[in-house]
Amino acid sequence: MSTDATPEYDHEELGLVAGLEIHQQLDTATKLFCDSPTTERDPAESDREIIRRLHPTKSELGELDDAAMEESRVDREFTYLAYDTTCLVEEDDEPPRRVDDEALSVALQIADLLDVSVVDQAHVMRKLVIDGSNTSGFQRSILLGQRGEIETSEGTVSIEDLMLEEESAKRVEETDDGVEYSLDRLGVPLVEIGTAPDIRSPEGAREAAERIGMLLRSTGAVKRGLGTIRQDVNVSIAEGARVEVKGVQDLQGIEDIVRGEVERQAELLAIRDELRERDASVGETRAVTDVFTDTDSGVIRGALNSGGKVTAVPLFGFDGLVGHEIQSDRRLGTELSDHAKRHGAGGVFHTDELPAYGVTDGEVAALREAVGAGETDAVAIVATDPETADLAIEAAADRAETAIEGVPEETRGANDDGTTRYLRPLPGAARMYPETDVPPVEPDPTEVDSPELLDEKADRYVEEFDLDAGLAEQVAFGQRFPLFETAVDRGVDPTFAASTLESTTTEIRRDGAPVENLADEHFLELFDLVDDGDLAKEGVPEVLSTLAEDPELSAAEAVEAAGLSGVSEAEVREAVVEVVERNADQIDEEGMAAFSGLMGEAMGALRGKADGEVVSDVLREEIGKRS
Structure with missing residues (x-):
């Protein structure tokens, strides 16, 4: 395992494979399925709220998507801020209308720039999304084309698909009960561009995204500014797994995320190899509240005083590995904590970092004894309300099990420092099903002109x-x-x-x-x-x-x-003469060579009220009279 603070990895040797998903809002007058404007609103302008709870539904084949199921286990209430411009489609109180013609036209221009083959007939699909970002519990998406390509200095990058979609609602803040969203962004037309896994370096990922961004902006019909374009990056190495990193905001972030994910997967594989050599395993979860009856740990004491409990899982053979760094300031223990947090816990403690946080040596020894852990083993604990504690420690245990297997396929969120955090399992095909309220469209690429790059x-x-x-x-x-x-x-x-x-x-x-x-x-x-x-x-x-x-x-x-109304030539001359007289000695000594210094003084005296050429002519004339 690497022990360097900033290890270097041979991306070719590790078999790095990466692909991009670029999400770009279109700058159209109205939204994709209704006539609401696409302008951003201040949440303070909201005139009403809509409250929802969302639940997963089965696909046409009767399957439930793993990502949706995990999301549904997090009990949350969603509040939506509505405005005087919010339509009934956005509130999910009426069916969507026909696909916006302007959005379709812009998307076809983008298809042309990406050399994408446009479908003969485009059908609207529903993509199950129950994180609260859509009032309906799904996002409407249209496959417009496939099999395009762009050129980069590292070779051709294929475009697998071009989608026209509705943008999600804008997250405003987390609340005690759930999440608050704003409906001003929901339904804004959005294109999603997915590349094939043809990218082999962090620099190549950045260049491909830069090229696609330039092509999108060439239309002159995409929104600009923070949050209007988002990049998701899919990364894997030879023995690792495909990981989708969501929400990368800028080009440098793409390069950093790819480098960081290579590091994370390489270190997780090193941990896997060590765990297998130790014949490691994960034990049964259990309550260990009695160990901490008299604890001085503020976190644990606070949970117990609120009627909570402490749960634990023994990690046999994991000693020293739970605290092993896999990214800057992130460890295997951080991964366990991410999973526990998904179920409402504040995180986990583990014996690689204890005693600490008020937990004593004696409590660590008693904890090990309570779960049957020896010196080569580790223990992870959660302290919170009883229901959450049980769910969170099971989630941490499951993540520890996958550490023995290697790198799990999953969706992760991008952090500002180039690291990532666990979000949910990778979604599958079970989250897609047809939208029966919108008729198919027959896009005609010949009706749009190719924009100038x-x-x-x-x-x-x-x-x-x-x-x-x-x-x-x-x-x-x-x-x-x-x-x-x-x-x-x-x-x-x-x-x-x-x-x-x-x-x-x-x-x-x-x-x-x-x-x-x-x-x-x-x-x-x-x-x-x-x-x-x-x-x-x-x-x-x-x-x-x-x-x-x-x-x-x-x-x-x-x-x-601004007090910049124009001045007459007489007023210009008056101001210039004052400057010249004030600097008569300098003019007597330098003659016309004094012009440059006096020009700035004259312009300052006129405060931008007079044209520079007029001031220049008058100044030269007045200097000439005295030299």
């Missing part, structure tokens, strides 16, 4: 608009390239438009301006003011900052609010 767009901006290559790439890959093209079509100088939309907004964002409040109309009005001579270019950052803080203003009102 973003890298091609950047090259065109350089050639057609004479933009600097770096600025052209910023605009093409940014969120506002459609606005840039609109502005240029209206006669705005391309370089000015591009630098305003990218460089200036970045600058004021760093200064704390909420640039997400800026709408396209704000920029177009501002460009018109500059073109008409009512605002100097130098005043643009301040006006944009004013609009960002108060988006209800028009650009003209923001100019007034």
Whole structure:
């Protein structure tokens, strides 16, 4: 087993295989199965709540999905925040309507970019989901195409399928009784792109995701920002198992997750080999409350004072391995704890970390004796209410059993540090069944045009608009390239438009301006003011900052609010003359060489109210009079 703090692994030797599932929200006017808008709402705007409890249902073949069954064992109540824009479909109080035409059109554009073969007839399916993220207990999903591909520097990555789905509800917070969700996101059109397991390195996973992301943004019809795109990563190594990691938020996270999962599986296999060599086994769970009758452990004492109990499981041959690190700050014991937490426990204690947390040497010895554990064995315990304690220790015991077998197939959640945590078993085919309320659709790929790729767009901006290559790439890959093209079509100088939309907004964002409040109309009005001579270019950052803080203003009102109404040439000359007279000695000594320093002072005196070219001309003239 590796003992390095940051071990290196040969991914090729270990047989790394990875695939991606990319989930991208579409920026359509309405939701997939109703006419509600797809705009995000503030939970404080909710005007009513819906309460539900969800239970698994059998598939057409009478099977129950393992993941759904485990989810159902967690007794939770789900609260949904509804709004004045929430429709009856989202509340699960009426059947879904027909598939949104705009969403279908965008999805077909994406199919073209991924070289996917589109199906002749698309059927809506129900995917069982009872974690509360959908009021109905299932997600509607449509298979649109299969057998596509993308090219990367490490070779071709096949696209196995392209789905058009409804987005889940947005998790707001955990409550004492369950989970609170917001219905503003439920039903937003979403494409899911699944690759084949063709990826062989962490860098390759990142590059494939980056390529797919670029293709999606090339449509100009996908939502942008945190949470609008999510990446799930499927990872396995030769002797390991397929593990699906959910909710990776960014490209660097993909690379980190693949590296971390390789490490986790390699270390679990090393633990497996050691356990088999020791002929390890998992004993029967039992109550050990009597061992801790007089305990000073705050956690255990708190559980017992609340009427709880302590349960334990002996892990024969596990000594030293439960505490073995399999990822940074995560151990086999953490895996046991993850499973116990799924049933409501706060976690587990185990003898590889005890005595600690107020548990004494004497209590550890008594615990070992109570369950028949020797020096080469370990013991895991749970302290909580009786029902939860029984369920949680059984879950921990089951996970310990799988440690002897190796790496379990499962679904895991991504942590911010590149590690992962257990969520549930891998779902199977038993969670899918037909949606009978929506008729099939017959998609026609010939009805949509293939969009220009973003890298091609950047090259065109350089050639057609004479933009600097770096600025052209910023605009093409940014969120506002459609606005840039609109502005240029209206006669705005391309370089000015591009630098305003990218460089200036970045600058004021760093200064704390909420640039997400800026709408396209704000920029177009501002460009018109500059073109008409009512605002100097130098005043643009301040006006944009004013609009960002108060988006209800028009650009003209923001100019007034910022005190940047245009000045006459006479007022410009008056301000420049004051600067020149104040620096007469410098001009006498340096002549026109003093221009650069005085230009900044003159512009500062005018506070962006005058165009820089006008100020420059007047300043040169006044310096010339004195030199």
